[in-house]
Amino acid sequence: MRIDDAIAWAKSQLKASTSSDVDAKVLLCHALDKPTSFLFTWPEFELNDTQRSVFTDCVKQRAKGKPIAYITGIRDFWTLTLKTSPATLIPRPDTEVLVEQALACASGFQNEAIDICDLGTGTGAIALALASELPKSNVLGVDFIADAVELATHNATLNKINNASFKQSDWFSSVEAGKFNLIVSNPPYVETNSPYLQQGDVRFEPDSALTSGEDGLEDIRHIIHLAPSFLCDAGALLFEHGFEQGQAVRNLLVQRGFSAVKTVQDYSGLDRVTLGYWKN
Numbered sequence: 001m002r003i004d005d006a007i008a009w010a011k012s013q014l015k016a017s018t019s020s021d022v023d024a025k026v027l028l029c030h031a032l033d034k035p036t037s038f039l040f041t042w043p044e045f046e047l048n049d050t051q052r053s054v055f056t057d058c059v060k061q062r063a064k065g066k067p068i069a070y071i072t073g074i075r076d077f078w079t080l081t082l083k084t085s086p087a088t089l090i091p092r093p094d095t096e097v098l099v100e101q102a103l104a105c106a107s108g109f110q111n112e113a114i115d116i117c118d119l120g121t122g123t124g125a126i127a128l129a130l131a132s133e134l135p136k137s138n139v140l141g142v143d144f145i146a147d148a149v150e151l152a153t154h155n156a157t158l159n160k161i162n163n164a165s166f167k168q169s170d171w172f173s174s175v176e177a178g179k180f181n182l183i184v185s186n187p188p189y190v191e192t193n194s195p196y197l198q199q200g201d202v203r204f205e206p207d208s209a210l211t212s213g214e215d216g217l218e219d220i221r222h223i224i225h226l227a228p229s230f231l232c233d234a235g236a237l238l239f240e241h242g243f244e245q246g247q248a249v250r251n252l253l254v255q256r257g258f259s260a261v262k263t264v265q266d267y268s269g270l271d272r273v274t275l276g277y278w279k280n
């Protein structure tokens with residue numbers, strides 16, 4: 001099987017998907033362990049038996065709907081390449097909006113040696129992006145799934161980041177009562193009976209990373225209630241949330257006593273990140 005034939009075959013297997021062309025090429029690069037440019041440079045390259053077998057297996061998994069990032073085991077986020085696992089969510093591009101907003105908040109502190117806590121760290125995506133941009137900061141990422149903590153720790157090593165550490169904790173339960181300059185979180189925020197759970201990649205992602213009670217806000221409510229005890233003066237709390245939850249999250253922050261509360265839109269123009277500042 002040549003490269004051009006392999007792509008054509010994969011596209012025919014994945015025809016139900018709108019991303020069949022991209023998916024076929026990503027999976028072929030994975031099977032060949034080559035960059036995309038190789039596919040265009042050597043369309044007549046013949047796959048060996050191992051490459052062919054890995055490729056056909058990957059395409060079959062994708063045809064059943066399995067997310068690309070779970071098949072290849074990696075996903076790029078910010079400037080990092082992260083290992084993924086079914087123990088937690090696959091990092092999404094829109095979460096980079098939370099990183100951008102956290103960096104904007106961080107710039108308000110004169111001293112760059114700030115303390116940051118990432119609640120529900122998963123792959124460590126947010127924690128590691130912030131740690132890489134703020135090398136003088138100390139970042140703590142927590143997750144209540146042990147495999148996620150192990151994964152995030154591995155991703156720190158993979159990306160040579162040594163100012164981030166990870167621990168298992170049910171939200172703040174095992175976090176020492178420190179005073180963080182920033183607390184960031186992309187918690188579970190989908191309603192338990194949402195039809196969205198039956199679509200696309202989320203069908204393969206763990207419920208523990210997705211759902212949060214009937215209105216999707218249980219975890220956000222819990223974190224907002226406890227966060228003030230863990231924030232320093234003028235510290236900021238930032239959430240990613242569902243596109244219809246901006247008003248509700250703003251209300252919760254204002255009711256708890258946060259100030260300068262605002263919502264920021266994602267790359268599709270939808271409400272995605274809400275933040276507020278704490279005054280001791």
Ligand SMILES: C[S@@+](CC[C@H](N)C(=O)[O-])C[C@H]1O[C@@H](n2cnc3c(N)ncnc32)[C@H](O)[C@@H]1O
Pocket residue numbers: 087088089090091092095119120121122123124125126142143144145148169170171186187188189208209210
């Ligand atoms: C939506 S995922 C976000 C993962 C990662 N931060 C990201 O943005 O890609 C939510 C994460 O919160 C974790 N989580 C859920 N409930 C938790 C709890 N009670 N305490 C700590 N982490 C929790 C899940 O295991 C999951 O990794």
